[in-house]
Amino acid sequence: MDAAERAPLAATGTERIAAPLTAPLVDPPTAPFAEEQEEIRRTLRELLAARAGPRENRAAVAGPQGYDPELWARMFGTRMSGALGLAGLTLPEEYGGAGRGPAELALVCEETGRALAPSPLLATSVLTAPLLTALGTPAQRAALLPRLADATLTCALAVPGGSLALALGLTGDNTAGDWSGGGRAGGVQARAADGGWRLYGEAAHVVDGHSAGLLLVAAHTGGFARSRTLLFLVRTDGADVPGLVRTRTPALDRTRPRATVQFRDTRAELLGEEPADVLGALAATGRTAAVMLAAEAVGAAREALDRAAERIVDRAADRAVGRAVSSCAAEQRLADLHVQVEAARSLTSCAVREPGPGPESGPLALAHALEALRATAEESLRIHGGDGSAAEHDPLLFFERATSDELLFGPVRRLRARAAERTGLFGEVAA
Known part of the structure; x- marks a missing residue:
């Protein structure tokens, strides 16, 4: 439908719903580097529109790496090579990064x-890079961070037992219990041997674990008296590592590939030096990761809502006389969803601005964003599915993203309970 055909519909409720959704996550008047942020957003959106449409994404996830390596290089490679240089946004300048804060990374995640777009952004820049920066020795940081900054190295965080949300402190206290194994089946054990370390065990649901050039593995070590969880580096760089078996597994969200990683007497390197506050670093990473995941979910929710609104407008234009009652009801649902998405956007924006960010703002923003994404995806499925256009617009992918992220980093009720627990909002009841 061209502009002339859409003009009579400009005053409809659906058009008014869709119009504000182009507002940025971090409002330019109050954000530092606002002009550069908007330039990053504009350039990245144009690139993704050209290279990450539904057809391109389906082709990318079907490939061996689960993403488009050329698009990854274009987005995250160094600016000297003509790329956008987004991989090093939050890395220290001394290692080739830009030294920026969470606002710029949240902007990238939103887009x-x-x-x-399937990419190693979450696994590499959000989950792994902060841990390497916080805990790595000077030699480890010098060897690894420049390669992350120029996007020549991708990483994955391997946590055993499907306990990623707990390890990151999103749904509970990661110091309570022994989620890394503790000698039980399903965990990962680390033993000192030959002046180094050896890993034994298995980690499932490792995001981008099948293709990452570096695995950061949470493993249990020490006897009863010195029982502790440490982080270990397993460098692969695409080569076979003795004792390491990586198997790509089916995932509900096809745009977030996962793997099961098995360690069979696998040589590893300790990240940092003992003693180190590994659990504290994981919790800090989890707080930031929750904000970035919320930004992703807000971006996806706004896109799903835009697509649903456009479909309603197209349906209205196709009718010569009047509109069906069902269309009016759909407009009302979209108006309600618009309010829900904007509330999630506001919470995420506040969490981005908080220094730290705060211990409860990230999980709370993530809970609201995932709920908003699930609701908008369901409505988009209902609208597109009713006329047979669901396959063309792929609304199912938005629903899969919401459900998959809640399984990995939730559930939503536990994210909220954790936020209440950290603030003491409900006292002993929350605990």
Whole structure:
């Protein structure tokens, strides 16, 4: 439908719902580097529109790496090579990064979430890079961080037992219990041997674990008296590592590939030096990761809502006389969803601005964003599915992203309970 055909519909409720959704996650008047942020957003959105549409995304996830390596290089490679240089946004300048804060990374996550672009961004820049920066020795940081900054190295965080949300402190206290194994089946054990370390065990649901050039593995070590969880590096760089078996597994969200990683007497390197506050570093990473995941979900929710609104407008234009009652009801649902998405956006924006960010703002923003994404995806499925256009617009992918992220990092009720627990909002009841 061209502009002339859409003009009579400009005053409809659906058009008014869709119009504000282009507002940025971090409002330019109050954000530092606002002009550069908007330039990053504009350039990234144009690139993703050209290279990360539904057809391109389906082709990318079907490939061996689960993402488009050329698009990854274009987005995250160094600016000297003509790329956008996004991989090093939050890395220290001394290692080739830009030294920026969470606002710029949240902007990137919002745009990649909007396109549902498959990439190692979450696994590499959000989950792994902060841990390498916080805990790595000077030699480890010098060897690894420049390669992350120029996007020549991708990473994955391997946590055993499907306990990623707990390890990151999102759904509970990661110091309570022994989620890394503790000698039980399903965990990962580390033993000192030959002047180094050896890993034994298995980690499932490792995001991008099948293709990452570096695995950061949470493993249990020490006897009863010195029982502790440490982080270990397993460097692969695409080569076979003795004792390491990586198997790509089916995932509900096709745009977030996962793997089961098995360690069979696998040589590893301790990250940092003992003693180190590994659990504290994981919790700090989890707080930031929750904000970035919320930004992704907000971007995806806004895109799903835009698509649903456009479909309603197209349906209205196709009718010569009047509109069906069902269309009016759909407009009302979209108006309600618009309010829900904007509330999630506001919470995420506040969490981005908080220094730290705060211990409860990230999980709370993530809970609201995932709920908003699930609701908008369900409505988009209902609208597109009713006329047979669901396959063309892929609304199912948005629903899969919401459900998959809640399984990995939730559930939503536990994210909220954790936020209440950290603030003491409900006292002993929350605990």
